[in-house]
Amino acid sequence: xxxxxxxxxxxxxxxxxxxxxxxxxxxxxxxxxxxxxxxxxxxxxxxxxxxxxxxxxxxxxxxxxxxxxxxxxxxxxxxxxxxxxxxxxxxxxxxxxxxxxxxxxxxxxxxxxxxxxxxxxxxxxxxxxxxxxxxxxxxxxxxxxxxxxxxxxxxxxxxxxxxxxxxxxxxxxxxxxxxxxxxxxxxxxxxxxxxxxxxxxxxxxxxxxxxxxxxxxxxxxxxxxxxxxxxxxxxxxxxxxxxxxxxxxxxxxxxxxxxxxxxxxxxxxxxxxxxxxxxxxxxxxxxxxxxxxxxxxxxxxxxxxxxxxxxxxxxxxxxxxxxxxxxxxxx
Amino acid sequence: xxxxxxxxxxxxxxxxxxxxxxxxxxxxxxxxxxxxxxxxxxxxxxxxxxxxxxxxxxxxxxxxxxxxxxxxxxxxxxxxxxxxxxxxxxxxxxxxxxxxxxxxxxxxxxxxxxxxxxxxxxxxxxxxxxxxxxxxxxxxxxxxxxxxxxxxxxxxxxxxxxxxxxxxx
Numbered sequence: 001x002x003x004x005x006x007x008x009x010x011x012x013x014x015x016x017x018x019x020x021x022x023x024x025x026x027x028x029x030x031x032x033x034x035x036x037x038x039x040x041x042x043x044x045x046x047x048x049x050x051x052x053x054x055x056x057x058x059x060x061x062x063x064x065x066x067x068x069x070x071x072x073x074x075x076x077x078x079x080x081x082x083x084x085x086x087x088x089x090x091x092x093x094x095x096x097x098x099x100x101x102x103x104x105x106x107x108x109x110x111x112x113x114x115x116x117x118x119x120x121x122x123x124x125x126x127x128x129x130x131x132x133x134x135x136x137x138x139x140x141x142x143x144x145x146x147x148x149x150x151x152x153x154x155x156x157x158x159x160x161x162x163x164x165x166x167x168x169x170x171x172x173x174x175x176x177x178x179x180x181x182x183x184x185x186x187x188x189x190x191x192x193x194x195x196x197x198x199x200x201x202x203x204x205x206x207x208x209x210x211x212x213x214x215x216x217x218x219x220x221x222x223x224x225x226x227x228x229x230x231x232x233x234x235x236x237x238x239x240x241x242x243x244x245x246x247x248x249x250x251x252x253x254x255x256x257x258x259x260x261x262x263x264x265x266x267x268x269x270x271x272x273x274x275x276x277x278x279x280x281x282x283x284x285x286x287x288x289x290x291x292x293x294x295x296x297x298x299x300x301x302x303x304x305x306x307x308x309x310x311x312x313x314x315x316x317x318x319x320x321x322x323x324x325x326x327x328x329x330x331x
Numbered sequence: 332x333x334x335x336x337x338x339x340x341x342x343x344x345x346x347x348x349x350x351x352x353x354x355x356x357x358x359x360x361x362x363x364x365x366x367x368x369x370x371x372x373x374x375x376x377x378x379x380x381x382x383x384x385x386x387x388x389x390x391x392x393x394x395x396x397x398x399x400x401x402x403x404x405x406x407x408x409x410x411x412x413x414x415x416x417x418x419x420x421x422x423x424x425x426x427x428x429x430x431x432x433x434x435x436x437x438x439x440x441x442x443x444x445x446x447x448x449x450x451x452x453x454x455x456x457x458x459x460x461x462x463x464x465x466x467x468x469x470x471x472x473x474x475x476x477x478x479x480x481x482x483x484x485x486x487x488x489x490x491x492x493x494x495x496x497x498x499x500x
Contacts, residue, residue, distance in 0.1 A: 009494060014442065260465065
């Protein structure tokens with residue numbers, strides 16, 4: 001049996017999907033996506049540890065690698081070429097707002113607005129937090145927190161919560177699941193016991209409360225709670241222009257072609273390259289043009305790619321582009 | 332181009348029937364999902380209500396691609412008089428219901444379907460033959476609703492794209 005090949009065409013898709021995975025900042029170890037093993041994953045269910053951050057708009061990637069001629073002789077004649085700089089940048093706009101989208105687009109550490117203690121002084125990123133609630137490990141999972149019947153009465157369905165360790169003087173990268181901030185000295189964070197919960201990306205929303213267990217709408221980034229973790233309710237998120245921290249994540253962007261073809265852009269290490277910004281566009285109205293002039297704000301993010309070493313040939317690279325041809329297309 | 336039209340019709344019919352199996356139409360004595368292609372039926376000025384009617388209008392071919400890419404415009408019209416039991420006063424609810432069904436069907440991922448050649452179906456009842464490419468389509472553009480007496484109607488336009496394969500007419 002033989003099947004004739006069809007001409008290969010340029011991939012066509014309406015938009016790009018973004019997935020991110022944590023980088024171990026302490027060891028500078030990224031999450032590596034292997035397209036040889038996982039390229040055909042269903043668009044809605046990426047393989048672990050990749051997190052689906054939804055559709056993105058205005059995805060622009062720029063290769064800023066400098067290729068210069070190497071000349072010799074008199075008169076100088078180009079003998080060959082050399083790469084004098086290797087660099088790449090990525091910019092995009094998130095279609096949805098969420099904790100991770102906000103953190104990535106903020107560029108720096110992104111704070112949880114923890115419920116404050118009674119009489120807390122006003123502060124731009126939230127006043128002194130109220131005491132957190134201990135977690136009972138028995139009966140707790142990545143999507144269920146056992147806080148006991150008495151403590152559960154202090155929570156309500158729909159509430160946002162941050163789950164992480166107490167700050168006890170740690171220095172270096174902090175935050176469970178993914179590094180959320182860098183602490184140079186305990187004095188910088190006032191030795192605040194709630195500091196890690198203030199910056200953690202390990203957050204969720206309570207969708208049910210029963211028998212002392214807070215059920216979350218989605219699993220926590222860090223998985224099942226570890227010993228010593230506590231829960232703090234929060235009202236929202238806050239980022240700042242400035243700060244001392246650079247977000248760094250592994251990224252995967254998928255251009256899913258309508259002909260069964262797929263282009264994957266994998267940046268093992270993307271570091272935030274701009275502060276928080278939004279792109280405001282007019283909301284598309286009806287064909288009559290009679291719609292009220294509403295505007296929509298998309299989170300704008302920009303990143304600079306950092307290098308990794310390809311295990312196959314020890315080449316230092318910043319991005320992998322993989323193309324998976326459609327079925328029975330000529331190549 | 333005919334294969335692309337047929338494929339789009341069947342894909343849309345399958346999705347609409349899954350979303351609302353109760354939306355049916357009796358056509359030439361047969362109960363079918365509530366969708367038809369005007370050019371495939373007997374010429375008539377009658378507009379069926381509570382069903383989707385497809386009409387192919389504009390077309391454009393881009394020959395710069397290794398395979399010509401054909402864009403065809405499909406005008407999808409639908410109308411409702413409401414139900415007699417409610418004296419037609421529910422027509423304002425039934426039209427948005429049809430809007431929602433059409434949007435859900437077209438918005439389901441993927442926005443594409445493998446192209447099938449249905450020419451044998453019309454001839455000797457042979458099964459459709461899979462072709463090498465897929466058709467794909469745009470988001471629908473909804474036109475304002477129009478009212479005529481007790482009837483309200485709307486149309487939506489969808490761009491349907493198809494690669495013209497070797498030997499395909």
